[in-house]
Amino acid sequence: MSILQNISLxxxxxxxxxxxxAHFIQANDIYALKTTLSDSNWHNTPKLVLGEGSNxxxxxxxxxxxxxxxxxxxxxIDEDKQHVFIKVGAGVNWHQFVxxxxxxxxxxxENLSLIPGTVGAAPVQNIGAYGVELxxxxxxxxxxSIDGKTKKILHNKDCEFGYRDSIFKNKLKxxxxxxxxxxxxxxxxxxxxxxxxxxxxxxxxxxGDLTLKAxxxxxxxxxxxxxxxxxxxxxxxxxxxxxxxxxxxxxxxQKKHSNMPFYIISEEEVKVPAAWxxxxxxxxxxxxxxxGVYDKQPLVLVNHGNASGKEVYDLSExxxxxxxxKFNILLNTEVNII
Numbered sequence: 263m264s265i266l267q268n269i270s271l272x273x274x275x276x277x278x279x280x281x282x283x284a285h286f287i288q289a290n291d292i293y294a295l296k297t298t299l300s301d302s303n304w305h306n307t308p309k310l311v312l313g314e315g316s317n318x319x320x321x322x323x324x325x326x327x328x329x330x331x332x333x334x335x336x337x338x339i340d341e342d343k344q345h346v347f348i349k350v351g352a353g354v355n356w357h358q359f360v361x362x363x364x365x366x367x368x369x370x371x372e373n374l375s376l377i378p379g380t381v382g383a384a385p386v387q388n389i390g391a392y393g394v395e396l397x398x399x400x401x402x403x404x405x406x407s408i409d410g411k412t413k414k415i416l417h418n419k420d421c422e423f424g425y426r427d428s429i430f431k432n433k434l435k436x437x438x439x440x441x442x443x444x445x446x447x448x449x450x451x452x453x454x455x456x457x458x459x460x461x462x463x464x465x466x467x468x469x470g471d472l473t474l475k476a477x478x479x480x481x482x483x484x485x486x487x488x489x490x491x492x493x494x495x496x497x498x499x500x501x502x503x504x505x506x507x508x509x510x511x512x513x514x515x516q517k518k519h520s521n522m523p524f525y526i527i528s529e530e531e532v533k534v535p536a537a538w539x540x541x542x543x544x545x546x547x548x549x550x551x552x553x554g555v556y557d558k559q560p561l562v563l564v565n566h567g568n569a570s571g572k573e574v575y576d577l578s579e580x581x582x583x584x585x586x587x588k589f590n591i592l593l594n595t596e597v598n599i600i
Contacts, residue, residue: 264287265285265286265287265298265327266285266286266287267284267285267286268282268283268284269282269283269286269328270282270283271283271286271312271315271320271324271328274312274314274315274328274330275312275315275316275318275319275320275498276314276315276316276378276492276496276497276498276499277315277318277319277320277492277496277497277498277565277569277571277574278492278496278565279319279320279496279565279569279570279571279574281320281322281323281324281571282323282324283310283323283324283326283327283328284323284324284325284326284327285304285307285326285327285328286327286328286330287327287328287329287330288330288332289329289330289331289332289333290332290333290334290353291333292333292406292441295329295331295333295406295410295439295441296406296410297410298327298329298410299406299407299408299409299410299439300409300410300411301410304327305409307326307327308324308325308326308327309326309327309328309329309408309436310324310326310327310328310329310600311328311329311331311382311439311440312328312329312330312331313331313352313353313379313380313382313383314355314378314379314380314383316378316379316383316492316498316499317378317379317383317387317498317499317596317597317598318498318597318598318599318600319498319571319574319575319597319598319599319600320571320600321570321571321572321574321575321599321600322571322572322600324600329439331352331353331380331382331439331440331441332353333351333352333353333382333441333442334351334353334354335349335350335351335354335442336348336349336350336351336354336359336362337349337350339444341449343449344448344449344450345446345447345448345449346368346446346447346449347401347444347445347446347447348363348368348444348445348447349404349442349443349444350381350442350443350444350445351381351382351441351442352380352381352382352383352439352440352441352442352443353380353381353382354380354381355379355380355381356374356377356378356379356380356381356383356384356389357375357376357377357378359371359381360372360374360375360376360377360478361375361478363447363474364474364475364478365475367449367451367474368447368448368449369447369448369449369450369451369452369474370394370398370399370445370446370447370448371394371399371445371447372474372475372477372478372481373391373392373393373394373454373457373460373477373481374389374390374391374392374394374396375478375481375482375485376481376482376485376486377389377391377499378492378499381443382440382441382443383440384396384443385400385403385421385423385428385430385440385443386428386430386431386440387426387427387428387431387596388421388423388424388425388426388427388428389426390425390426391481391485392454392457392460392481392484393454393456393457394454395423396423397418397421397423399445399446399447400418400421400423400443400444400445400446401417401418401444401445401446402415402416402417402418402443402444403415403416403421403440403442403443403444404440404441404442404443404444405434405438405439405440405441406438406439406441407437407438408436408437408438408439413441414438416429425503425506426503426596451472451473451474453472453477454477455472455477459484460477460480460481460484463480463481463483463484464476464477464480467479467480467483487558488558488559489556489558489559489562490556490558490562490564495556495564495565495566496564496565496569497556497562497563497564497565498563498597499561499562499596500536500559500561500562500596501561501562501563501578501595501596501597502536502540502561502578502581502582502593502594502595502596503536503593503594503595503596504533504534504535504536505533505534505536505539505591505592505593505594506527506531506532506533506534507531507532507533507534507591508530508531508532509529509530509531509532511590512524512532512534515534515589515590515591519542519589522534522538523535523538534591536561536585536593537559537560537561539585539588539589539591539593540555540560540561540581540585541560542588543581543584543585543588545560545581545584546560549566550573550577551569551573552565552566552567552568552569552570552573553565553566553569553573553574553577554566554577555577555581563577563578571600575599578595581593
């Protein structure tokens with residue numbers, strides 16, 4: 263096991279940004295991870311854990327140690343009449359795990375089909391789509407401390423999940439590394455098809471009897487129609503979170519923008535689609551040098567070829583400033599900016 267020097271991170275981030283890692287290691291198992299973390303030579307070195315780099319933007323070179331987490335494995339560790347408990351390595355591709363569940367008729371994650379990234383990154387962001395979030399099926403998370411000395415299991419309630427948020431982005435940021443995630447999935451299916459265009463797409467592909475595979479295929483079709491393939495054009499999916507604002511603020515905005523879409527969160531809060539806000543300002547499909555806003559989904563910023571991370575970041579800041587000026591709403595990013 264060797265630590266490499268001055269490695270290009272272009273193959274390790276879906277934006278295709280050509281940043282350098284001063285130090286780089288691929289960890290294929292917990293032993294390799296623990297050995298590296300416990301080495302005193304690296305105790306004071308900043309560390310960055312990478313899965314598939316699908317939710318990250320490098321704005322410059324990384325002067326610390328990049329750990330490419332490639333811990334694999336999918337294992338059923340327990341089951342009863344209603345549930346199956348599956349322990350998955352952090353380096354497993356998320357969509358491959360979803361397909362495994364769909365093919366084995368384990369329900370709960372089918373609405374999260376085709377989300378890029380790894381299983382280990384999923385709890386950090388509390389990934390979600392089409393009415394389902396990771397927290398709905400997560401049972402526990404196995405972690406190792408950043409110094410390699412302590413292993414700890416966090417159960418669902420310990421993870422402090424919120425909208426695209428978790429303890430791993432806050433209290434435990436840079437304090438631990440996720441090695442495995444255990445899911446509690448259902449043997450009996452409860453279908454979630456009322457969100458977005460799922461039902462419409464199911465009708466278009468002439469689905470009669472609902473199955474996990476039919477729902478997964480419908481969501482794959484929807485995502486492919488809206489989101490660019492990073493293999494063809496650099497991007498990190500949705501760059502911004504949908505803002506949650508006070509209901510009173512929303513009612514004031516509605517007086518000026520009567521067609522503003524919304525989702526009721528509670529009596530006090532409303533979620534507004536960030537894509538709609540950005541599109542109203544004319545950014546959809548616009549190109550600014552090497553960067554731009556995707557023409558089918560304004561939440562997605564794209565690298566048209568040779569963009570630097572700073573160019574992408576500058577465009578995101580321009581969009582945020584414009585939305586704040588027009589709607590008095592501050593957009594927050596989903597993407598981790600380094």
